[in-house]
Every structure is written in C-alpha cells, then in structure tokens.
Amino acid sequence: MIKVIVNGACGRMGSTVVDAVMKDSELKLVGAVDIVGGMDAGDKAGCGKTGVIVSTDLEATIKETNPDVMVDFTQPSVVFNTASIAIKNHVRPVIGTTGLTDEQKAQLDALGKENNTPCFIAANFAIGAVLMMKMACEAAKYMPDVEIIELHHDNKLDAPSGTALVTAEMIKQVRESHKQGHENEKEKLAGARGAEYDGMRIHSVRLPGYVAHQEVIFGGLGQTLTIRHDSIDRTSFMPGVVLACKKIMGLNAGLTCNLDNIMD
Amino acid sequence: MIKVIVNGACGRMGSTVVDAVMKDSELKLVGAVDIVGGMDAGDKAGCGKTGVIVSTDLEATIKETNPDVMVDFTQPSVVFNTASIAIKNHVRPVIGTTGLTDEQKAQLDALGKENNTPCFIAANFAIGAVLMMKMACEAAKYMPDVEIIELHHDNKLDAPSGTALVTAEMIKQVRESHKQGHENEKEKLAGARGAEYDGMRIHSVRLPGYVAHQEVIFGGLGQTLTIRHDSIDRTSFMPGVVLACKKIMGLNAGLTCNLDNIMD
Amino acid sequence: MIKVIVNGACGRMGSTVVDAVMKDSELKLVGAVDIVGGMDAGDKAGCGKTGVIVSTDLEATIKETNPDVMVDFTQPSVVFNTASIAIKNHVRPVIGTTGLTDEQKAQLDALGKENNTPCFIAANFAIGAVLMMKMACEAAKYMPDVEIIELHHDNKLDAPSGTALVTAEMIKQVRESHKQGHENEKEKLAGARGAEYDGMRIHSVRLPGYVAHQEVIFGGLGQTLTIRHDSIDRTSFMPGVVLACKKIMGLNAGLTCNLDNIMD
Amino acid sequence: MIKVIVNGACGRMGSTVVDAVMKDSELKLVGAVDIVGGMDAGDKAGCGKTGVIVSTDLEATIKETNPDVMVDFTQPSVVFNTASIAIKNHVRPVIGTTGLTDEQKAQLDALGKENNTPCFIAANFAIGAVLMMKMACEAAKYMPDVEIIELHHDNKLDAPSGTALVTAEMIKQVRESHKQGHENEKEKLAGARGAEYDGMRIHSVRLPGYVAHQEVIFGGLGQTLTIRHDSIDRTSFMPGVVLACKKIMGLNAGLTCNLDNIMD
Incomplete structure (x- = not known):
C-alpha cells in the first residue's frame, strides 16, 4: 500500500x-x-x-x-x-x-x-486533455497554422490557462516558428487577436457555466482540424x-x- | 426593372x-x-x-x-x-x-x-448572420454574460470583424453594462482575454481554411448557450x-x- | 409564502x-x-x-x-x-x-x-434551453432545412430526448413540411440518417461525460446557423x-x- | 516526370x-x-x-x-x-x-x-481527415466509448459517408468491442440512435451549406474529447x-x- x-x-x-x-x-x-x-x-x-x-x-x-x-x-x-x-x-x-x-x-x-x-x-490530470496535447503536437507537424481557445468558469484568475500554455510550449517544439495572420493585420480594438506565443495565438474565454474546456484549431488549404476537450467535473x-x-x-x-x- | x-x-x-x-x-x-x-x-x-x-x-x-x-x-x-x-x-x-x-x-x-x-x-448580407445578431440580442436580456469569437481566413486585415462589432453594439443596447470575468483576473500573456467592448470580450481567430464564422456564447448558472454562424461561400x-x-x-x-x- | x-x-x-x-x-x-x-x-x-x-x-x-x-x-x-x-x-x-x-x-x-x-x-427548465427553442422557431421561418442533434449521458433511457421532441414540434408549427436530404439518398447502415419527424432529422448521442446538450442546425445556400445549449449541472x-x-x-x-x- | x-x-x-x-x-x-x-x-x-x-x-x-x-x-x-x-x-x-x-x-x-x-x-485525401482518423485510433485505446457524427451537403447519396465507415473500421481494430448506451435504452422514434457499427454509433447529417465535415466524440468520466475535421473546398x-x-x-x-x- x-x-x-x-x-x-x-x-x-x-x-x-x-x-x-x-x-x-x-x-x-x-x-x-x-x-x-x-x-x-x-x-x-x-x-x-x-x-x-x-x-x-x-x-x-x-x-x-x-x-x-x-x-x-x-x-x-x-x-x-x-x-x-x-x-x-x-x-x-x-x-x-x-x-x-x-x-x-x-x-x-x-x-x-x-x-x-x-x-x-502536471498541468492537467484529465486523460482526454493529455490526448489533446499529444494530438496537437502530431497535427502541428503537418498543419503548422494553429490557434488555441481555452474556455473556463469566470472565477479563474490566470489567463491563459496552464493547460493552454503547456499545449503551446509542446507545439513549439515540433513547429517551425512563424508569425500567423496577415502581415498587415490591424487590431481595431486592442487584444482582439489574443495573446501571442511563438507566432501562435491563444484566446481565453471566461464565463459562468463553463468548467474547463480547450480547443486547438489547425488551419490548412480549404480545411480546418479542431481538437476539443471538455472537462465538466473534477x-x-x-x-x-x-x-x-x-x-x-x-x-x-x-x-x-x-x-x-x-x-x- | x-x-x-x-x-x-x-x-x-x-x-x-x-x-x-x-x-x-x-x-x-x-x-x-x-x-x-x-x-x-x-x-x-x-x-x-x-x-x-x-x-x-x-x-x-x-x-x-x-x-x-x-x-x-x-x-x-x-x-x-x-x-x-x-x-x-x-x-x-x-x-x-x-x-x-x-x-x-x-x-x-x-x-x-x-x-x-x-x-x-450592411456589415453582413447573410441571412443566417442577421438571425444570429437578432438572437444574440434576445438572449442577452436573460443571460447577460457574453463573449464573441469570430473566425476568418488569414488574409483578413481588420480585427475584430465588422460583424462582431455590430453584434457587440446591438447587445450593448439591451444589456446592462458590466465588466465580466473575475475582478482580480490577470493576463500572464497580454491580449489573452481578447478585446473589451462595454465589458464584453471579443476574440479574433485568423487561419487558412476559414471563410467567415462567428460564435456568440452566453454563460449562466450551470449552462451555456452558443449561437454560431458559418459562411463558407460568397x-x-x-x-x-x-x-x-x-x-x-x-x-x-x-x-x-x-x-x-x-x-x- | x-x-x-x-x-x-x-x-x-x-x-x-x-x-x-x-x-x-x-x-x-x-x-x-x-x-x-x-x-x-x-x-x-x-x-x-x-x-x-x-x-x-x-x-x-x-x-x-x-x-x-x-x-x-x-x-x-x-x-x-x-x-x-x-x-x-x-x-x-x-x-x-x-x-x-x-x-x-x-x-x-x-x-x-x-x-x-x-x-x-416543462420538457426543460433551463432558461438557455427555452431560448434555444424560441430561436429555433424564428430561424426555421427563414432557413427551413434543419436537423437536431441531442447529446446526453449514457444512462438516459429514451431517445430522442423530450427537449428534442418539443423543439421539433415547435419548429413544425412554423415550417412548411418537406422531406430533407437527396430524394435518392440511401442508408448503407440502417439508422444513419437518424429519426424522422415531419421531414426533419433527429440524432441522439449517448456518451459518458455528457450531461444534457442539444444542437439545432439550419442549412442554407453557402451557410449554416447552429444554436447549441449545454447544461452541465442540475x-x-x-x-x-x-x-x-x-x-x-x-x-x-x-x-x-x-x-x-x-x-x- | x-x-x-x-x-x-x-x-x-x-x-x-x-x-x-x-x-x-x-x-x-x-x-x-x-x-x-x-x-x-x-x-x-x-x-x-x-x-x-x-x-x-x-x-x-x-x-x-x-x-x-x-x-x-x-x-x-x-x-x-x-x-x-x-x-x-x-x-x-x-x-x-x-x-x-x-x-x-x-x-x-x-x-x-x-x-x-x-x-x-483512399476514402479521403485531405491531410486533416487522415490526421483525424489516426488520432481517433489513438484516443479509442484510452476512451473506448465513441460516436461519429458526419455532416455533408444534401446532394450526397450514401449515408454514412465513406470516411465515417473507414474511421469506424480503424477504431474497431484497437477498441474492445462493446455495445454503448444504456442496456435498456429505447428509441421512441426509429433511427434516433443512429447506425450501429461494432457497438459504436454513426450519425449522418445532410444539409445545404455543408461540404464535408466529421466529428469523432469520445466520452469518459466527467469529460469528452472531440476531433473535428471541416473540409470546405475540393x-x-x-x-x-x-x-x-x-x-x-x-x-x-x-x-x-x-x-x-x-x-x-
């Protein structure tokens, strides 16, 4: 024991x-x-x-x-x-x-x-979240344009979440660093394009009714691939x-x- | 004629x-x-x-x-x-x-x-987008905590999109103004919480493979309501x-x- | 009292x-x-x-x-x-x-x-679910092609859910009845196209990790409109x-x- | 050449x-x-x-x-x-x-x-779809309760789609076969629970405005993991x-x- x-x-x-x-x-x-x-x-x-x-x-x-x-x-x-x-x-x-x-x-x-x-x-003990992070690394090799949206309850203090940061770190290891979006893009309201991490963008949503959720979205020619984990219970x-x-x-x-x- | x-x-x-x-x-x-x-x-x-x-x-x-x-x-x-x-x-x-x-x-x-x-x-000529905006105003009366995520192709120059701004403006008319999220929340990376508009948050995703998409998310006790419009063709x-x-x-x-x- | x-x-x-x-x-x-x-x-x-x-x-x-x-x-x-x-x-x-x-x-x-x-x-006491049903009726007037996906925990006995059936009933009141999908479509596996209700289709997902969720999806030329309600707590x-x-x-x-x- | x-x-x-x-x-x-x-x-x-x-x-x-x-x-x-x-x-x-x-x-x-x-x-030549299928096999080892939702334009004749069937076949190779859902579950409308394939369920949505889309959803204790591929262009x-x-x-x-x- x-x-x-x-x-x-x-x-x-x-x-x-x-x-x-x-x-x-x-x-x-x-x-x-x-x-x-x-x-x-x-x-x-x-x-x-x-x-x-x-x-x-x-x-x-x-x-x-x-x-x-x-x-x-x-x-x-x-x-x-x-x-x-x-x-x-x-x-x-x-x-x-x-x-x-x-x-x-x-x-x-x-x-x-x-x-x-x-x-x-561990940033996240949910098996589904761990799978999401592993998959994200695999996908980033083939589809290097990626953004992360994490959604949590509105009592959460830190943004982005620890899981989002670990995900971005892991993707960084396998993805050739590059700035995403149009080179001349402009924020008409500051912060609209989210946080930048090695050229990727991370967005943090905070609303009552959420627990802990994350989407990793990969974009390519004519297609997108989205991996989403929803954790609704400790x-x-x-x-x-x-x-x-x-x-x-x-x-x-x-x-x-x-x-x-x-x-x- | x-x-x-x-x-x-x-x-x-x-x-x-x-x-x-x-x-x-x-x-x-x-x-x-x-x-x-x-x-x-x-x-x-x-x-x-x-x-x-x-x-x-x-x-x-x-x-x-x-x-x-x-x-x-x-x-x-x-x-x-x-x-x-x-x-x-x-x-x-x-x-x-x-x-x-x-x-x-x-x-x-x-x-x-x-x-x-x-x-x-008009900011958006798609009937589905117009319905989304009308519905969002209706929902905001009952569920006043709301965030907007808009997702477009990565050649778009402005962020947030015109449709997102019009949506936020329309919601503002019917929603009692208040700052959302925890009062002590902190951005560990600048911009993570998106753009602020009358206390609401707006997030702009830019990736190849998208055309013009928007989600309006309402959060309440134990529940969320999401309205999403996807436009994939002119x-x-x-x-x-x-x-x-x-x-x-x-x-x-x-x-x-x-x-x-x-x-x- | x-x-x-x-x-x-x-x-x-x-x-x-x-x-x-x-x-x-x-x-x-x-x-x-x-x-x-x-x-x-x-x-x-x-x-x-x-x-x-x-x-x-x-x-x-x-x-x-x-x-x-x-x-x-x-x-x-x-x-x-x-x-x-x-x-x-x-x-x-x-x-x-x-x-x-x-x-x-x-x-x-x-x-x-x-x-x-x-x-x-009432089939559903969540305010967000009620809004979803009202919105669905509004949308069906303009976008009459609609399918419903409801997702619940895998201990639920009945399919479709009461909420899905009420939603379909309400839409039926405002939508001109018509069979959806291609007239020659064929199910290679029985049940793939879901349950039929007045020409609309309803799909019931049952998985652990879900509580009570529903999507109503409207399709039109080059666009879709989706209304989703997630209830994660009684x-x-x-x-x-x-x-x-x-x-x-x-x-x-x-x-x-x-x-x-x-x-x- | x-x-x-x-x-x-x-x-x-x-x-x-x-x-x-x-x-x-x-x-x-x-x-x-x-x-x-x-x-x-x-x-x-x-x-x-x-x-x-x-x-x-x-x-x-x-x-x-x-x-x-x-x-x-x-x-x-x-x-x-x-x-x-x-x-x-x-x-x-x-x-x-x-x-x-x-x-x-x-x-x-x-x-x-x-x-x-x-x-x-090949059932699907999109790299994102192939990644989705590989990931689904990986996830099914740890989260064996899975359903597939595929969504296509309403001119498609066959249901489920070839991609959905290949996905289910691939998952079958790595997943211990078992019937999902409650053993006493009842369809109040025939077809609501979709098509059965080795105990998994497959649902086919057909609406104008869609091109070729698929979700593979895994459910576990208090969590779900969703992999979604959207293909909007040949x-x-x-x-x-x-x-x-x-x-x-x-x-x-x-x-x-x-x-x-x-x-x-």
Missing part, C-alpha cells in the same frame, strides 16, 4: 482527491492538512468517516504519518513551499497546481535530486491523480512533468 | 454580385466599373457574356447608364468616395464594405438627405444583396444600416 | 429542488416524499437540517401539510399517478418529467379543469423550477406546457 | 485534379477522359489551355499516351470498370471514389498482382492526390488503401 497525504484536503479538488484515494485499493490515506483542521477528512469529501483528522501542520503530519506521497492542488503562491517541505522530508509531491515559474520548477528539480526524491507536476482528473501516486514511486529523483510522460 | 451598376466588378465579391444581378428577373445590369476595364463583366463572373463592358470611370458610367442602384463591396479606403459620387448623382449605394467610421456614416447620411437619395450599408450573401437592391428603392433618403431593418 | 412539497425528494433532481426551495424567500418547504423515508429532507440535499422529515405516503403528506404546489421530477411511469393524486387534492403539480403521452396530458388537463386546479409541465434548472412554483399560482385551471409560456 | 491521365476530367473533382496536376513540377498531364469530349481539359478547370483534348475513350487514350497513373474520382458504379481497364494496361489507378464493395476491392487487388501493377484507393484534397500520384510509383503490386499508409 502506498501511503498518501493530501494537502488542502478541505478544498474542492482536495476533498475529491481524498475520496479517490479512499476508493483505490493500492492507496492508503494516512494524513490530511488544511488551514482549518479538526474534522474527519471524509466529512468534506462526502465519502463517510476516514479516521483521518485534518491537521493544520504539514510538517508535523509528515513526521507523524511517514507518507510516501503528498498530493497538492492548492494555490501557486503556497505550493512551492509545501512541495519543498515534502521533498526535504523525502515525501514525493504530486502537484496539480499550475502557475509555478520555470525557476521554481528548476529549484524543485534540484531539491529533489539533492534529497533523492522524485517530484511530479472527477475527470482522478484517474490521472491515482496513476501519478502509483507511478511516482518508480520515477527518478528530481522533477518529472506532465501525465503523458508516465502513461504507458 | 431596377437598373444596377457594380463597382469593383472584377473583384471576388464584385463578380459574384454581377452573376447574382444577371440571374434575378427584377434586376438589370447596366454598368460595371473596376481599376482595369475593357472586358465583358461576365467573363470574370463566369456567367457568360453580359454585354456590359467594364469601365474604369465610375462617374462617366453613371452618367451614361443612369442606374437606380450602385453595389459596392470594395475597400474601406475607397468606398466612402464612390458612395459620395453615387449619391451626388442620385444613384442609391448598396454597400457591403465594413470599416467606415461613424463620422463617414454621418456624412453619407447627410449627403443622402441633401440629395434626396437613400443609402444602405454566394451566401447574394440573396441579401438582391433584397437590398430592391428594398432600397422604397427607403427614405439618408442612411439605413443592417439587413434586419429591411427584412419583413 | 407558497407552500411546496417535493415528490422524489431523495433523488438527484429532487434533492436539488429541496435545496432551491429552501433558499428562496417566497417559497416554503412543507413536505417531502420518497420511496424510503425517515430522514430529514435536507440531509440528501446537503443543505443542512430542514425540519421536514421524508415521508413515504404522498396523499397523507398532502392532507397533513396542505401544500400549494407539488414539484415532481420522478419517472414517467409514476408521475401521471402522483400528479393525479395532487390535482384531486387541489395541489398544483409542477412536473419536470418528460415522456407522458399526449393522452395522459389530455387527462391531466381535464382533471385539472374538473378540480379547478392548474398543472404545469442547478441550471432551478431558476426555472422556482419561477414555475410562483407562476402556477396565477395560471388557469388545466394544463399549461413549457417555460416560455410563463416567462415575461 | 510522372505521366498522368484524369478520368472524369470535366467533373468538379476531375477538373480540380487537372489543375493540380498542371501546377505540380513532377507530374505531367498527358490525357483526359470524360463522357463528352473535344474541348481542352484546362477550359473546365479554369487553368488555361493545357494542350490536352478531352477524349471519350479511356482505353484508346491509355494506348495513345502510355501514362504511369490514372486519377479517377467518378461514381462507384463506373470506377470498378475503369480501374480494371487501367490495371490490365499496366496503368496505376489512384481512386478517390468511395463505395466500392469489399469484393470489388479484393478483385482489384488480385488483378493488380496478376498484372504487376499497384492500385491505390482544393483540400489536392495535396493528397498529388502525393498519391508520386507514391504509387513505388508501391507493391495489388491494392493499397488510405493516405496514412503512404505518408511519411
């Missing part, structure tokens, strides 16, 4: 993770941490009593429960710190928060190697989170990114 | 108009003008000989053929001038070019009244152009805008 | 209705009925204690609590019976179940008139349910159908 | 092929055949004089011009015969017509081997046709199917 603690266990994603860990036969929930503690971790998750009481002290919980893995879907502003604490205590972080800087990622990689501990970060991420908790046990020390690198 | 001349008769839209005028039993093509002249106007249009030779002098053609209507789908930079010439000669302009400024429109309106001549401009505009040539005969002097104002 | 009971109060829709009624200042939850009883109706709804204990006897609950309105989103096989009981006891039914036959609807209408009690049934229906509970108080005796007939 | 003849050279696809062959530096148009002959093959294609006069006798044209390749996009009812004539004369057929039976394909394969001549058939097929004319020179005798088998 792989021993798992969940940081941010009372948040919306955290409590969904608590539920998923409880339901998996190879994972065992040994600890839960959040800003407010005291209740059973299963109460928020709606999965019945787990016997694990939410603590407010991550490091104490680690020392007490000796976990293999820490799952963390909290805010970008705190996750670097919690991941560092975990790694220094030889606990493997599985991180679902986007927004860490490249420098922070490099530091986690170094810290992981120093402490002989693997660390895993449960769509759970198979990926469970997979990561298992696969991280066999990863090399240091940082590994993105689900497709641990899929068979 | 309504006597029609086509300005820009050898362009892609112009030659499609020539073909449409020839096929309508109530319209008669009496003249055609373009930068280069000398050939039969039907040669470019692929509709056989029309007996109308393309001229390079608009005013001379007007004086010679005494037309009722001039159809013009040329560039924003020239259409104000050609429309003015037409009106001064008591010829009614049907204009499909977007990008005239509000001031230019006001001048055409005044000129039309002065010369007792009606003038008609022929989609012709029923609207023919209708305008007929209806303009009964319009008041001065400027009338948009197809829905002349539809039954 | 309007006194409301919920039949099927422990089901997914029923418990969402319990929650919505509790939150509205003009509605008062006075009773709850389901197959298994004994618990507080708020426990399933996750909205805290309501003081209303779920009963297993509808008629007894009605006599005890003297409600104004009964909300029922249960199965087609039982809802005719429960609505009849309600009407005979002068309680106004608000029904969200689709699948009642035309004959059953006629009987409820007659029973309502006999008992001087209004009854309300909460999208609640504003409509609450509205119906209020408006039914002023309706005439007998049956009234569909939300657009009670919207302002 | 590869010597090419086009059968059906005056049809819409045939004349587009004539134009594409003329524009490619490695291909040389040496003959053109159609039901009515006598004019220059370039007249219909709108690409100027080619010097190739359309003949009405395929076999005579082959003997006269000694071509390497015959391109044929004509009807299913005639293409088996023309392909047979070509193969017997050691001319390699590149066929874009769908609707040949499995038995006819087997016969062409045998005939090709007998005459030491390769033969190539020119989208030309890069694939030109590629096939070149690649067929190096293929083995007998039948090769589908563009992905000759792409790098």
Whole structure:
C-alpha cells in the first residue's frame, strides 16, 4: 500500500482527491492538512468517516504519518513551499497546481535530486486533455497554422490557462516558428487577436457555466482540424491523480512533468 | 426593372454580385466599373457574356447608364468616395464594405438627405448572420454574460470583424453594462482575454481554411448557450444583396444600416 | 409564502429542488416524499437540517401539510399517478418529467379543469434551453432545412430526448413540411440518417461525460446557423423550477406546457 | 516526370485534379477522359489551355499516351470498370471514389498482382481527415466509448459517408468491442440512435451549406474529447492526390488503401 497525504484536503479538488484515494485499493490515506483542521477528512469529501483528522501542520503530519506521497492542488503562491517541505522530508509531491515559474520548477528539480526524491507536476490530470496535447503536437507537424481557445468558469484568475500554455510550449517544439495572420493585420480594438506565443495565438474565454474546456484549431488549404476537450467535473482528473501516486514511486529523483510522460 | 451598376466588378465579391444581378428577373445590369476595364463583366463572373463592358470611370458610367442602384463591396479606403459620387448623382449605394467610421456614416447620411437619395450599408448580407445578431440580442436580456469569437481566413486585415462589432453594439443596447470575468483576473500573456467592448470580450481567430464564422456564447448558472454562424461561400450573401437592391428603392433618403431593418 | 412539497425528494433532481426551495424567500418547504423515508429532507440535499422529515405516503403528506404546489421530477411511469393524486387534492403539480403521452396530458388537463386546479409541465427548465427553442422557431421561418442533434449521458433511457421532441414540434408549427436530404439518398447502415419527424432529422448521442446538450442546425445556400445549449449541472434548472412554483399560482385551471409560456 | 491521365476530367473533382496536376513540377498531364469530349481539359478547370483534348475513350487514350497513373474520382458504379481497364494496361489507378464493395476491392487487388501493377484507393485525401482518423485510433485505446457524427451537403447519396465507415473500421481494430448506451435504452422514434457499427454509433447529417465535415466524440468520466475535421473546398484534397500520384510509383503490386499508409 502506498501511503498518501493530501494537502488542502478541505478544498474542492482536495476533498475529491481524498475520496479517490479512499476508493483505490493500492492507496492508503494516512494524513490530511488544511488551514482549518479538526474534522474527519471524509466529512468534506462526502465519502463517510476516514479516521483521518485534518491537521493544520504539514510538517508535523509528515513526521507523524511517514507518507510516501503528498498530493497538492492548492494555490501557486503556497505550493512551492509545501512541495519543498515534502521533498526535504523525502515525501514525493504530486502537484496539480499550475502557475509555478520555470525557476521554481528548476529549484524543485534540484531539491529533489539533492534529497533523492522524485517530484511530479502536471498541468492537467484529465486523460482526454493529455490526448489533446499529444494530438496537437502530431497535427502541428503537418498543419503548422494553429490557434488555441481555452474556455473556463469566470472565477479563474490566470489567463491563459496552464493547460493552454503547456499545449503551446509542446507545439513549439515540433513547429517551425512563424508569425500567423496577415502581415498587415490591424487590431481595431486592442487584444482582439489574443495573446501571442511563438507566432501562435491563444484566446481565453471566461464565463459562468463553463468548467474547463480547450480547443486547438489547425488551419490548412480549404480545411480546418479542431481538437476539443471538455472537462465538466473534477472527477475527470482522478484517474490521472491515482496513476501519478502509483507511478511516482518508480520515477527518478528530481522533477518529472506532465501525465503523458508516465502513461504507458 | 431596377437598373444596377457594380463597382469593383472584377473583384471576388464584385463578380459574384454581377452573376447574382444577371440571374434575378427584377434586376438589370447596366454598368460595371473596376481599376482595369475593357472586358465583358461576365467573363470574370463566369456567367457568360453580359454585354456590359467594364469601365474604369465610375462617374462617366453613371452618367451614361443612369442606374437606380450602385453595389459596392470594395475597400474601406475607397468606398466612402464612390458612395459620395453615387449619391451626388442620385444613384442609391448598396454597400457591403465594413470599416467606415461613424463620422463617414454621418456624412453619407447627410449627403443622402441633401440629395434626396437613400443609402444602405450592411456589415453582413447573410441571412443566417442577421438571425444570429437578432438572437444574440434576445438572449442577452436573460443571460447577460457574453463573449464573441469570430473566425476568418488569414488574409483578413481588420480585427475584430465588422460583424462582431455590430453584434457587440446591438447587445450593448439591451444589456446592462458590466465588466465580466473575475475582478482580480490577470493576463500572464497580454491580449489573452481578447478585446473589451462595454465589458464584453471579443476574440479574433485568423487561419487558412476559414471563410467567415462567428460564435456568440452566453454563460449562466450551470449552462451555456452558443449561437454560431458559418459562411463558407460568397454566394451566401447574394440573396441579401438582391433584397437590398430592391428594398432600397422604397427607403427614405439618408442612411439605413443592417439587413434586419429591411427584412419583413 | 407558497407552500411546496417535493415528490422524489431523495433523488438527484429532487434533492436539488429541496435545496432551491429552501433558499428562496417566497417559497416554503412543507413536505417531502420518497420511496424510503425517515430522514430529514435536507440531509440528501446537503443543505443542512430542514425540519421536514421524508415521508413515504404522498396523499397523507398532502392532507397533513396542505401544500400549494407539488414539484415532481420522478419517472414517467409514476408521475401521471402522483400528479393525479395532487390535482384531486387541489395541489398544483409542477412536473419536470418528460415522456407522458399526449393522452395522459389530455387527462391531466381535464382533471385539472374538473378540480379547478392548474398543472404545469416543462420538457426543460433551463432558461438557455427555452431560448434555444424560441430561436429555433424564428430561424426555421427563414432557413427551413434543419436537423437536431441531442447529446446526453449514457444512462438516459429514451431517445430522442423530450427537449428534442418539443423543439421539433415547435419548429413544425412554423415550417412548411418537406422531406430533407437527396430524394435518392440511401442508408448503407440502417439508422444513419437518424429519426424522422415531419421531414426533419433527429440524432441522439449517448456518451459518458455528457450531461444534457442539444444542437439545432439550419442549412442554407453557402451557410449554416447552429444554436447549441449545454447544461452541465442540475442547478441550471432551478431558476426555472422556482419561477414555475410562483407562476402556477396565477395560471388557469388545466394544463399549461413549457417555460416560455410563463416567462415575461 | 510522372505521366498522368484524369478520368472524369470535366467533373468538379476531375477538373480540380487537372489543375493540380498542371501546377505540380513532377507530374505531367498527358490525357483526359470524360463522357463528352473535344474541348481542352484546362477550359473546365479554369487553368488555361493545357494542350490536352478531352477524349471519350479511356482505353484508346491509355494506348495513345502510355501514362504511369490514372486519377479517377467518378461514381462507384463506373470506377470498378475503369480501374480494371487501367490495371490490365499496366496503368496505376489512384481512386478517390468511395463505395466500392469489399469484393470489388479484393478483385482489384488480385488483378493488380496478376498484372504487376499497384492500385491505390483512399476514402479521403485531405491531410486533416487522415490526421483525424489516426488520432481517433489513438484516443479509442484510452476512451473506448465513441460516436461519429458526419455532416455533408444534401446532394450526397450514401449515408454514412465513406470516411465515417473507414474511421469506424480503424477504431474497431484497437477498441474492445462493446455495445454503448444504456442496456435498456429505447428509441421512441426509429433511427434516433443512429447506425450501429461494432457497438459504436454513426450519425449522418445532410444539409445545404455543408461540404464535408466529421466529428469523432469520445466520452469518459466527467469529460469528452472531440476531433473535428471541416473540409470546405475540393482544393483540400489536392495535396493528397498529388502525393498519391508520386507514391504509387513505388508501391507493391495489388491494392493499397488510405493516405496514412503512404505518408511519411
């Protein structure tokens, strides 16, 4: 059994993770941490009593429960710190928060190697989203004109989304860089053509009624190819989170990114 | 019979108009003008000989053929001038070019009244696009959070499209103005959230393989409503152009805008 | 205060209705009925204690609590019976179940008139869906070639959905009946062209990951117009349910159908 | 230079092929055949004089011009015969017509081997469509619940389209066969759930304003993945046709199917 603690266990994603860990036969929930503690971790998750009481002290919980893995879907502003604490205590972080800087990622990689501990970060744990990103790379080889539209609920703070940025980064690796659109095109209203990334354009829609959606559109002579992923429920991420908790046990020390690198 | 001349008769839209005028039993093509002249106007249009030779002098053609209507789908930079010439000669302009400024429109309106001549401009002559705009206004009353995505071929110069701007203007009339998205949202790449118009957001996609497409998306609690128009062929505009040539005969002097104002 | 009971109060829709009624200042939850009883109706709804204990006897609950309105989103096989009981006891039914036959609807209408009690049934309580249906009727006048694609979760039993059928019925009222597609078209696999309704075609997609979605597509020369509604959460229906509970108080005796007939 | 003849050279696809062959530096148009002959093959294609006069006798044209390749996009009812004539004369057929039976394909394969001549058939020559089919196979491994919606102009005779059938066939190779939808689902209108193919469902939409479009939709827990290809112009097929004319020179005798088998 792989021993798992969940940081941010009372948040919306955290409590969904608590539920998923409880339901998996190879994972065992040994600890839960959040800003407010005291209740059973299963109460928020709606999965019945787990016997694990939410603590407010991550490091104490680690020392007490000796976990293999820490799952963390909290805010970008705190996750670097919690991941560092975990790694220094030889606990493997599985991180679902986007927004860490490249420098922070490099530091986690170094810290992981120093402490002989693997660390895993994915921008998106939904298998359909991972397939979308892989397909987008394949298509970009043959149809190099591409734009990304991502659509999220209107409580999302960052634009573009982490998934959109990772998608654009991945496409950049396989696509000859070029500016798209007409060379004389003009924005009559600033921002109309979206954000630019290596000549590609990214557009961020924010509306109530959306959860997490993305389209990658490729244009060619007389044709377009569109790949769209719709995620309407946090449960769509759970198979990926469970997979990561298992696969991280066999990863090399240091940082590994993105689900497709641990899929068979 | 309504006597029609086509300005820009050898362009892609112009030659499609020539073909449409020839096929309508109530319209008669009496003249055609373009930068280069000398050939039969039907040669470019692929509709056989029309007996109308393309001229390079608009005013001379007007004086010679005494037309009722001039159809013009040329560039924003020239259409104000050609429309003015037409009106001064008591010829009614049907204009499909977007990008005239509000001031230019006001001048055409005044000129039309002065010369007792009606003038008609539409951002979009496709019946489906007009329905989309009307529906969008209806929906905005009940679902006031809205974003527009317009998608065009990558030779288009202006962004957002004229149709997108007219749609936003029309929605503004019926929607209580408010800024959308989270108040603390941040663009990690400039332009990601698109252009702002009265709190709404407009996104312009430019890719080969597109012609003229637009989505208006409304978001509400647990639901979204999307209206999409796809125009893949210039022929989609012709029923609207023919209708305008007929209806303009009964319009008041001065400027009338948009197809829905002349539809039954 | 309007006194409301919920039949099927422990089901997914029923418990969402319990929650919505509790939150509205003009509605008062006075009773709850389901197959298994004994618990507080708020426990399933996750909205805290309501003081209303779920009963297993509808008629007894009605006599005890003297409600104004009964909300029922249960199965087609039982809802005719429960609505009849309600009407005979002068309680106004608000029904969200689709699948009642035309004959059953006629009987409820007659029973309502006999008992001087209004009854309300809607195929879809989402405001966006109602807008979609109204828009579809408007568009069909100008673009009479139309197909409907509805997409639902794969636990749905009936195909096409009630919403799709109501949409087709409404379009039929305004569209000149004609068979669509090529007159010599052939199905190489039976069912490929979908269900036929007055010459229109309806297609039903069933997949996990969907909730309740519908597209109405209109085709014309060189263009298509698509109206799409996506409902991803039962909460999208609640504003409509609450509205119906209020408006039914002023309706005439007998049956009234569909939300657009009670919207302002 | 590869010597090419086009059968059906005056049809819409045939004349587009004539134009594409003329524009490619490695291909040389040496003959053109159609039901009515006598004019220059370039007249219909709108690409100027080619010097190739359309003949009405395929076999005579082959003997006269000694071509390497015959391109044929004509009807299913005639293409088996023309392909047979070509193969017997050691001319390699590149066929874009769908609707040949499995038995006819087997016969062409045998005939090709007998005459030491390769033969190539593709359901879809658009690179985006080929990518869609490859991606669909990849996705089906991870998300085995899938439905196909194909949308075409309303002059199309067969449903489902050849591309949809090939897509379903390809998915069948990698997906464990299972019936989709609820086991008790019921069609209230026959055909609503579309055509069945190995447990998958295929839906065919036919409307004016469409050209050739297809969606492959995968559903999973809380998510859907959609791959859509839109082809709005016959020119989208030309890069694939030109590629096939070149690649067929190096293929083995007998039948090769589908563009992905000759792409790098």
